[in-house]
Amino acid sequence: MSQVLSLWRTASGLPVVGDRLGKRVFSLLFSQKAPYFATIRPRFVEIRPDYAELVIPKRRGVHNHLGTVHAIALCNGLEAAMGALAEATIPADKRWIPQGMEVTYPAKATSDITCTAETDPGQWTGDDPHVPVRVRGVRDDGTVVIEGVIRLWVTPKPTKK
Template sequence: MANTAVKKSMLRNVYDRCSAMPESIQPRLLSFIFGRVVKFFGTAGLRFELLTPERSIVFLANRKKVQNHIGGIHAVAMGLICESATGAIVGLNLPADATPVIKSMQIDYLKRASGAMRAEAWLTAEQIELMKSAPKGEVEVACTVTDEDGKEPIEVAMIWAWVPSKRPEK
């Protein structure tokens, strides 16, 4: 009988280990580890407030190193929190033999943001099942971004694809 168990991704293994820790330190621990692997996440000072297979929230404080010329969070940093929030839950749900790839990132800047920002992303049960069962595919990951005042200064559309990690031999 063949072993049909799906091998977990590195991110899923880290997530499972962190989930065994006290709840109060899980976001900080996940943020630290993620920042060591995804260097730009750590460099920008992003942190997870929540990470589950269905939902993630990434926080970015309005600090000097991520500011634009008028003291707000830079446009590219706003994109980074969206890419990080959506990419983390995609990576968390893919098996070890799949590679996640951002396919499309549409950002509409609607109004000036105030202070720190949060990106909240989520997946449906159907999207998660597709990622676990299809060797390649794509999903649009829902994501909402809010600033300190609770406003939504940007709207985003994030499409993630996944492909087999190893290309088939010809």
């Protein structure tokens, strides 16, 4: 089991502090791995192989000139969800790196945004190094505000000599 998935399961299942506080602690720790993620203050909701979900709180620090959540903050949320999914899913003998992201913005982000990343079982274990991760951001009312694909390059880890 990956470090991210192990930490998630530990933090979200802490009986003394409760899963809500445990998830907040995990979210803070995850944001330290790639400090740019801290700019959106992600709140992870769920992480499991082939799926990750987090919330970007709508606050002034992520607003654009319209007072909605900025497009790049949305992309940052999708990338954080994808990174958590990748770490929770990838086999121990492989590594990943993003190759690109294609997204569309079908509606304004006028509330907190729930970002999800998904893959299909088996995508990580085949011979094809190209792994597309489906990503989506949704407003509180269910309206999709951003959706697309983050393309990963997944290759075997170099063998240590």
